Amino acid sequence: MATLTRKLLSSYDSRLATLEGAAYDYASGRVSAFLAEFPKATAEQVREFAIGAVDAAVSAYGDGASGIAAELYEGMAEAAGRRVKSALIDTSDVSGYVEREVRYQLRKWLAGDSEGFAEACGKKAKDQVQRRANQTMRINAKRDGLRYARVPMGGETCTFCAMLASNGFYYKSAKMAGEGNHYHENCRCKVIPGFDGMEVEGYDPDEWLARWGAYQDLDGMGLTEEARKAAKQALSVAAPTAKAIEAAKEAARQQSATEIAARSIAKAVRQETDVTKALQSLESDTRHLEGLNFRLKGEGSLARKILSDSADKGLRLSEAADAITDVLRYTYQCDTDTLASDFFEIREQLEDLGYDWVKVKNSLGDATAPYRGVNTKVKTPDGYEFELQFHTAESLEVKEMNHRLYEEQRVLDTSTEDGKARFDELADTMASNASGIATPPGIEKVRL
Numbered sequence: 234m235a236t237l238t239r240k241l242l243s244s245y246d247s248r249l250a251t252l253e254g255a256a257y258d259y260a261s262g263r264v265s266a267f268l269a270e271f272p273k274a275t276a277e278q279v280r281e282f283a284i285g286a287v288d289a290a291v292s293a294y295g296d297g298a299s300g301i302a303a304e305l306y307e308g309m310a311e312a313a314g315r316r317v318k319s320a321l322i323d324t325s326d327v328s329g330y331v332e333r334e335v336r337y338q339l340r341k342w343l344a345g346d347s348e349g350f351a352e353a354c355g356k357k358a359k360d361q362v363q364r365r366a367n368q369t370m371r372i373n374a375k376r377d378g379l380r381y382a383r384v385p386m387g388g389e390t391c392t393f394c395a396m397l398a399s400n401g402f403y404y405k406s407a408k409m410a411g412e413g414n415h416y417h418e419n420c421r422c423k424v425i426p427g428f429d430g431m432e433v434e435g436y437d438p439d440e441w442l443a444r445w446g447a448y449q450d451l452d453g454m455g456l457t458e459e460a461r462k463a464a465k466q467a468l469s470v471a472a473p474t475a476k477a478i479e480a481a482k483e484a485a486r487q488q489s490a491t492e493i494a495a496r497s498i499a500k501a502v503r504q505e506t507d508v509t510k511a512l513q514s515l516e517s518d519t520r521h522l523e524g525l526n527f528r529l530k531g532e533g534s535l536a537r538k539i540l541s542d543s544a545d546k547g548l549r550l551s552e553a554a555d556a557i558t559d560v561l562r563y564t565y566q567c568d569t570d571t572l573a574s575d576f577f578e579i580r581e582q583l584e585d586l587g588y589d590w591v592k593v594k595n596s597l598g599d600a601t602a603p604y605r606g607v608n609t610k611v612k613t614p615d616g617y618e619f620e621l622q623f624h625t626a627e628s629l630e631v632k633e634m635n636h637r638l639y640e641e642q643r644v645l646d647t648s649t650e651d652g653k654a655r656f657d658e659l660a661d662t663m664a665s666n667a668s669g670i671a672t673p674p675g676i677e678k679v680r681l
């Protein structure tokens with residue numbers, strides 16, 4: 234079976250655009266020339282001349298437009314292997330419409346905007362030429378009982394266009410297939426009538442059904458707009474195999490996580506100077522900020538954390554990112570004897586500066602816990618949440634030691650006997666490391 238080629242469709246488009254452009258130039262050019270030549274013309278004279286100019290443009294180029302539409306229609310019938318009577322040509326009389334429109338647009342000239350009026354006349358002529366072509370398609374499609382399809386043409390498509398496209402030649406009217414509507418940026422989707430069994434090059438409704446499903450998934454993943462668009466664009470040209478869909482989703486996840494991480498770090502950077510200054514002002518003989526150079530999480534590690542949290546906890550990427558509150562984080566290392574009183578002093582002074590204590594998690598007093606420290610969440614006066622930890626020199630040292638062991642433990646395969654044994658061994662080591670930390674006096678009072 235023959236196929237309606239993209240080449241035929243785009244040559245139709247460009248020929249139609251040429252005729253529309255010529256009609257525009259003709260009508261607007263004649264009206265401007267008239268206005269320039271006869272500056273004293275009355276409103277009635279201007280109006281009559283403009284109506285004549287638009288009418289002339291439509292009859293000069295409109296016949297050509299309906300002619301190429303009829304030609305395309307017959308080409309489609311041939312592509313479908315259908316015999317049809319010769320295509321009808323739209324010959325409807327639009328002079329009444331043109332007259333009303335020009336009368337309405339004359340306001341522009343009356344208000345002194347001659348150029349605007351000439352342009353409006355050109356636009357009316359162009360629209361009528363396009364309407365001729367569309368109307369020709371429509372009357373023939375109606376005569377032969379054709380249905381319409383929305384055929385995506387460009388590289389970019391949205392979920393809604395994909396849904397419409399997935400139905401093939403299903404729509405009883407061009408309007409139902411969304412003719413004249415652009416549902417997304419750069420929407421070049423084309424509504425065309427089709428004969429039963431007609432194939433359009435590069436247009437497969439079943440593929441669009443698969444894409445529609447994939448697009449819906451992409452919409453629900455909490456991706457950034459850029460990543461979502463890029464994935465849809467990639468899929469709109471590739472065959473939507475399960476593998477291609479998975480690859481597009483994965484690429485979108487990666488791109489989004491990187492973009493979300495960058496944004497989240499930028500947000501932390503905006504707060505960082507003030508917070509650092511405030512915390513530095515609260516250092517004393519018994520406490521200092523430790524590891525200050527690492528107060529900002531790295532973009533790569535944040536992106537990886539967003540991805541793994543989203544996978545582990547079944548969260549959308551944006552939700553996983555929102556739940557990470559240690560993009561900006563600080564640690565006070567305090568003397569063992571004063572840690573509790575240091576905590577209360579800092580808490581009170583930060584509150585005086587407008588900071589809010591959101592959460593205090595204290596495991597430093599628990600000699601059996603593998604992680605021992607005081608982890609708190611604090612909100613800046615702007616409402617930005619960061620992490621603030623309190624440690625003794627010992628608990629900080631154990632934290633770093635145990636962290637390395639934890640990393641080893643995390644990737645062990647505990648379904649094997651060796652893996653399980655190593656896992657238990659590491660757990661014991663961590664517990665014994667932590668149990669040696671001296672407990673600061675009064676630590677039990679440290680809570681929210």
Ligand SMILES: [Zn+2]
Pocket residue numbers: 385389390391394415416417420421422
């Ligand atoms: Zn579209």
